[in-house]
Structure formats: C-alpha cells, structure tokens
Amino acid sequence: MTPLLQVKGIQKHYGARIGCTGVSFDLYPGEVMGIVGESGSGKSTLLNCLAGHLEPDAGQVVFDTRTDGPVDTVTMSEPERRMLGRTDWAFVHQHARDGLRMSVSAGGNIGERLMAVGDRHYGQIRDRAIDWLGRVEIDGARVDDRPTAFSGGMQQRLQIARNLVTGPRLVFMDEPTGGLDVSVQARLLDLLRGLVREMGLSAIIVTHDLAVVRLLADRLMVMKDGYVVEAGLTDQVLDDPQHAYTQLLVSSVLQV
Amino acid sequence: MIELKDVSKSFTLHNQGSAVIPVMEGASLKVAPGECVALTGASGAGKSTLMRVIYGNYLAASGQVLVGGLDVAQAEPREILALRRETLGYVSQFLRVVPRVPTLEVVAEPLLAIGCDRQVALDKAAALLARLNIPERLWSLSPTTFSGGEQQRVNIARGFAHDYPAMLLDEPTASLDAQNRETVLSLIEEAKARGAAIVGIFHDIGARNQVCDREINVSDFTPGVAA
Secondary structure, three states: OOOOEEEEEEEEEEOOEEEEEEEEEEEOOOOEEEEEOOOOOOHHHHHHHHOOOOOOOEEEEEEEEOOOEEEEOOOOOHHHHHHHHHOOEEEEOOOHHHHOOOOOOHHHHHHHHHHHOOOOOHHHHHHHHHHHHHHOOOOHHHOOOOHHHOOHHHHHHHHHHHHHOOOOOEEEEEOOOOOOOHHHHHHHHHHHHHHHHHHOOEEEEEOOOHHHHHHHOOEEEEEEOOEEEEEEEHHHHHHOOOOHHHHHHHHOOOOO | OEEEEEEEEEEEEOOOOOEEEEEEEEEEEEEOOOOEEEEEOOOOOOHHHHHHHHHOOOOOOEEEEEEOOEEOOOOOHHHHHHHHHHOEEEEOOOOOOOOOOOHHHHHHHHHHHOOOOHHHHHHHHHHHHHHOOOOHHHOOOOHHHOOHHHHHHHHHHHHHHOOOOEEEEEOOOOOOOHHHHHHHHHHHHHHHHOOOEEEEEOOOHHHHHHHOOEEEEHHHHOOOOOO
16 A cells, blocks of 8 residues: 655754754555644644745655655645645644635635535535534534634634535644643544544644543654654553653543 | 463562562463363452453563564554454453443443444443343433443443453452353353354352353462462
8 A cells, every 4th residue: 555645754953953954654445544742842843844835955756646646745846736725635723713805705715615626516616515514513503604704613614614524635733632621622533523523534643631632633743842752652651651752741631 | 362481470660679570481382262261369469460461561571472462562552452442352350441432332342443333332332231131220320420330331331332252350249249240151051152262260169160161370470489
C-alpha cells in the first residue's frame, strides 16, 4: 500500500530559532495521527508546513494524488497546491473565524467549496449544504444565517462541514476542540470519529489534549522544542512513555 | 498463535531520579489455537504487564512477541493496528468510549472496522447484548452512564463481536453476577471451540478451572525472585 502522505526531513527555522526540525513520517489511508506537545513546541509550525501554509526550509511532503500518484507538494506550483487545498485536503483551524467567511451565510460557506471545484447548480449546492448542516447537527433552518449568529461550537461544526463537503482524503486539524466546553467537545469528537470512519479519511490532529488523542488518534507524535521526541501507537506512547518529556506530560494530566 | 520468546520489560522513570525498574525477565510462553492459558501470580507480579506487552501498548525491552506471525515488539504502528483489527482482541477491565456513542454502535464498532456490512454488524451486536442481559431500552444510550457491571458486559460484548483468532481477557468475569458469569464463560468456551488462542487473567478460581487448559505463573518471570 502506498502511504497517502510521506513526510521527509521537514525543517523550518524562524531566524536562528528552530520552528521544527528533522520531522519524518508516513501516513497511510484511514490513519489518524495526533501531534501533541506544549505550546511553542513546534506542532502548529509543522502542521502549517505540511498543509502548505508555510514553506519549509528543507524537506519533502509527498502526497499520493488521485491523478499523478505521489507528488512533492512543497515544490509543486502554487495553483496546483491551491487546488489540492480545495479538493483532497482540508484544514480545520483552531478558531472557526479563521476558516469561515463570517459575512457569508452558513449555506454559502459550505457551497463556496463546492463551487470552487466546479459545482454550478444552485439547488443542488443548497441541498448538499443543508444535508451537511444536518450531519454536523446544525438545524437546516439556519442555512441562511451568518456564522456571526452562531455559537462557538456551532461555528466550529460549520467549519468542519465546509471542509468535508468536497470529500477530502486528508484533513489537517489545529486544536479542533480547543476553547469549546466539554459537552460540545464530546459532540465534536463523536462527529469527527464517525466521519473518519464513514469517509475513510486520514487526519493529522494537533492538540494538547491527551484525552482527545486517545479517543481519536491511532498514532501519536510528541514534540518538544521543535523536535519529535517520541512517536508510536497512541496507547503505547500514553501507557508506556519512553521519553522523559512524554512521561512528564502523561503524569501531569489531572484525573477526572 | 501467541508466542513469547525470552521477553523482558523494564520501566525507566526519568522524572523520578531515572529509576530503572525491571519488571519482567525471560518470559516465554506459547499458546496454541483453541487453547486458553491463565496467567497467575500475586497482585503486582506482572500479569497485566505481560498482557499489555502482548497487545503492544507496552514496549518489550528485548525478546520476541509473536502474534499470528507478527513480532509485536518490532512491528510498525500500522501493522499493530491491523493486527488488532483483524487478529488480536483485548477485553480490558475498563470501557473507554467516545462520549455519546450508542451502546449498540460501541459493540458493533470492531465489526464495522473490518468492513462488515452495517446491518450484519448491528444484528450481531444486538444478539450479544441480549445474551449478556443488557436491556434493549439501553442500547441506544451511551454506556458512559451505565453501572460498573453493565459497562463490563458492554465491554465483553464488544470484545467478542469479532471472531478474533487470538484474545486477551483481563478479568472478564469480575463484577458479574452468577448468570452473566456463566454467559461469559460460555462465550469463552465457544471462542476456544472455533480455534481462538486465549490468554486470560482470572481471579475467579472456579472460572479459571472451568475454561483454562493450563496456568502460567508470571512470578517465574519476575527478576530477582527467580535468581
């Protein structure tokens, strides 16, 4: 089986400081990988390098495209990368406002991505938008409301609907449950897990919440100061951490 | 089906003066298809540790852990994930689920994960839940609010949903009443009959004598004691 994503020696410096360095891994179709670490550990830098939002100083991000097979997305042309970002890739931002158009209706937010890949039939776009609102548990009657009228949790779910409507194969998520209260988090986790299962998505999830990765991620990478200090099966890393920092991280979690 | 060759395990506690605690040494065992082996030994002797080494959530320090031909001690994460999906089942003592997912889905999930038809998976889940006396009115609810015994039975139903060729059972009859205990024991008997290799921890001596073919005392693998 070909990996969906092959990351080889990704490195990003901010001047003399290390953003992230020496990151390599393979992600296979249907796998969910978590990246954890304290703030400033380089996890968001890494995610942005992988998703093409930041240009890495060195390394390759090879994606198995539908048409041409494995292609290095770092060296591909900007239009090609943008196309990938609208079709096979999706990016769920920590703050829904960064991933939504706040002045456009909920239906418009979902429909925009469909139109970007060539859908033109207004009625069909609207129907699919309402279908997706239902899937992320937003009342279809709110299709014409702007996201500004939504709660934080609803905005986050709308962002997820907007991202998944075009059937991407790889989803990048930056703290998708950050800043949400726990009951909303639980709904979102349940939703994400169901979507991953039904659509066969692969996902890379950056978070600092170990409970979230335990439930969602098959594999886990632990970052500190720009380096990956430990990687492996999620339950192995959490149950039998080998690195001093991971041990500290795991033992610092409050038991509920 | 399950074979351990000279496996050792130690924990290094970096944040507590880098203490190295050896917990297992020279562990070797072999479980054939259709056989059920009980791990025995006092609390803290390393029964659960040994089980977790087989399941792959503890890293073995040395030696081979072969399950269905795959060396869990050396395998890539995705190989272990595939092994757990297809071959190796684990009934732990605690149910860990995504909140809000209905019980029926929780139980059917291992079947859905291997691409089983949805209706077939749900039917099988329903049959198992009925057999384990979980009232049907609870099936659409999340098991997070269930009593300890009910959660344990949901966990068992989930563990037995797919016919794994190898299974690990961590006290499957704990906190169960007599009738449910009998059901679980017959599930184990059936799994053996279809050729599953089983490693179990049973504090319940009656249960152990009924389903287990032999016993392995993990104290034999405890470093220092054997020496």
